[in-house]
Amino acid sequence: MSTVQQIHDVPVLICPAEGETIGCANDVLDLIGDAMYQDARWVVIPAGRFDEGFFRLRTRIAGEIIQKFVNYRVGIAVIGDISRHTEDSSALRDFVRECNRGRQTWFLADTEEFHERLKG
Template sequence: MNALRTIHDVPLFFCAAEGEPIGSERDALDVIGEASYQGARWAVVPAERLDETFFRLSTRVAGDIVQKFANYRLGLVVVGDISPHTADSSALRDFVRECNRGRQTWFVADADELDERLKG
């Protein structure tokens, strides 16, 4: 079930692990709309909710979704193990590394890593 939680004074919208895959700008807008309505500053999406095309950068799905979140000034956190995807793609590894340097999109392994990122 989707839920709004505040961690370190930051309102976060947590997407449920179960549900339709997020694989298009329209899907991203659904998440953005619900998160914004609830007053979140970040949307936290389990990696398993992302469509497989998200992890193939040649499809442009990841770029389109990340850009949609940026346009609406809502942060995106992908939580979970994406190592099978990054092991197969140096471009995806670079994308994740660059995202994690910024303040718009983060890829974190688990809730503890998210907590650490929000502290700093």
């Protein structure tokens, strides 16, 4: 069950590690809807919830999922160790680096890093 927490006065929907696998853009619509209903500005999703295809950019799954969040103006933070994916793909490494430069999509190691980034 996802819960909303106030982190630095920002409402954040925190998704549990266990739950449905996220494998396509439609799989995040309920999360986005839940976030919007609860006025959350960010959704934090453990990396383990994503299907392997999310981390292969040629599938376009990551782009489609992130685009849903952008369209609804809700931030997404993917939390967890994705090094096995980034070690195998320079394109994914570049994608993650570019995302982390922005204010909409972050790939972070843990929730502490998310707290720090959100602080500003």
